[in-house]
Amino acid sequence: MTHDFDTPVSREGTASLKYEGRETYFGTKDITPVWVADMDFAAPVAVTRALVGRAEHTIYGYTEYPESMFISMQDWFKTRHNWEIDRESIVMCPGVVPSIYAAITALTEVGDKVIIQPPVYHPFFTAVTDTQRTLVENPLRLEGNHYQMDLEHLAECAEAGAKFLVLCSPHNPVGRVWRQSELEGLLEVARRYGLTIISDEIHADLIFPGQKHLAITTLADDVSIITTVSPSKTFNIPGLGLSAMVISDKAQRKAIKQVFSQWHVSNMNPFSICGFEAAYQHGEAWLKDLMLYLKITKETVKFYLKESLPDITVVESEGTYLLWLDCRKMAMKDVELHHFFIEQAKVAMSPGTLFGIAGSGFMRLNIAAPRSLIMMVLKSIRSAYIS
Ligand SMILES: Cc1ncc(COP(=O)(O)O)c(C=O)c1O
Known part of the structure; x- marks a missing residue:
């Protein structure tokens, strides 16, 4: 491994x-x-160089999206995900969450039913309720130590009139990388009921060895699918704020662009563009090392908890740097659990209930930090728990 993820970088x-x-x-x-999903690791050097190089230019005027930026993204997805993205289907956006808000606003009406699959990234809830749509929950099912989609229940939701689904793939917080058969099952329901899917694939590149992320849109051309991607999580540049939507349907593209135009969301700042392009163009080797590092950390956390704190178990995780901790054996109510981690263990994790009621009894641990810090966190939890 040539990249150093062990040495702490002060923030x-x-x-x-x-x-x-x-x-x-x-x-x-x-x-x-x-807690919050960014990493305590320095971004790839090529990203920093590109940003410094741009800063040295000294004029930071209004900026267009250069063709080279689109090419870097297209090359990345073609090489890593076997996904050929048409240039004309790409719509840039300041973030994945705004993309979801825009798609719901553009493609559904007030009161329409929109499905999400909790426990799930919390802005999925607000993207539906803030836009005055009706939230329909199709909860994931925990079987053993592994979450599954409930496709029968999904079909019931669609049967009851829902026309739009926000998919999280890979899934935050439960760490699932959906298999082809699962995505095909989902597509079958979508096909049968005319569901439109917006697939949030922001974690698409944070996949542990042995797993493979599949862009759902590559599996069907007869289902309405919009995909959102970004290098922000992958390369630790979420503060730069730039993402891309891939919308192959012309009418949907027009409707979504109209929403952005009404919101006066126009071109991004030159630094976001530089970071986006440099990350996709030069970040591959860094990412490979990152995933090896995270894998070892994940195994270390699992081992430590199993041996020293068995009342907490790590839900089987296939991707993302977020571990979903099952704390139900600690036998505390959610308020007590939250209080225990903050007041006694002095560890700031995201409470499971942030991701919906299905997250009751769980906590989300972000392991993207030097392993020494993660070990310190585990030891503080243990000593608070046994004392
Ligand atoms: C599934 C998912 N989507 C979107 C985001 C945030 O995206 P953005 O900052 O581009 O709005 C996150 C951040 O954690 C996430 O986990």
Whole structure:
């Protein structure tokens, strides 16, 4: 491994949400932050060089999306995901969450039923409720230590009139990388009931060895699918804020562009564009090392908990750097659990209930930090729990 993920990089003085936001979100700064989904690792050097190079130019005027940026993205998805993306189907956006809001706004009406699959990334809930659509939950099923989709229930939701599904693939927080058979089952329901799918694939490149992410749109050309992607999670540049939607249907593209235009969302800043392009163009070797590092960390966490704190188990995780911890054996109510981690263990994790009621009894641990910090977190939890 040529990249160093062990040496801590101080985030002091960068107004980072993860560190500076502890006071606001957890009421104290005296707590180790393993919550919001960004990494405590330096981004690939090529990204930093590109940003510094652009900064040195000294004029930061209005900026167009250069063709080279689109090519870097198309090459990345073709090489890594066997997905040929038409240039004309790409619509740029300041983030994946705004893309979901825009797609729901453009393609559904107020009151329409929109399905999500909890426990799931919390803005999926608000993307439906903030736009005055009707939230329909198709909860995932925990079987053993592994989450599955409930396709029968999904079909019932569609039968009851839902026409739109927000898919999380890979899934945050449960860490599933959906298999081809599962996605095909989902597509079959979508086909039968005329469901439109918006597939959030922001975690598509954070896949553990042995698993393979499949872009759902590559599996069907007779189902209405919009995909959102971004290098932001993969290369630790979420603060730069730029993502892409892939919308092959011309009418849908027009409707979504119209929403962006009404919101006056126009071109992004030159740094986002530089970071996006450099990451997709030069980030591959860094990513390979990152996933090896995360895999070892994940195994270390599993081993430690199994041996030293068996009341917490790690739900089987196939991708993302977010581990879904099953804390139900600790036999605490959610409020107590939250209180225990903050007040006693002094660890800032995301509470499971943030991801819906199905997250009750769970916590989400972000392991994208030097392993020494993650070990410190586990030891603090253990000593608080046994004392
Ligand atoms: C599934 C998922 N979608 C979207 C986002 C955020 O995307 P953005 O910052 O581009 O809006 C996250 C961040 O954690 C995420 O996990």
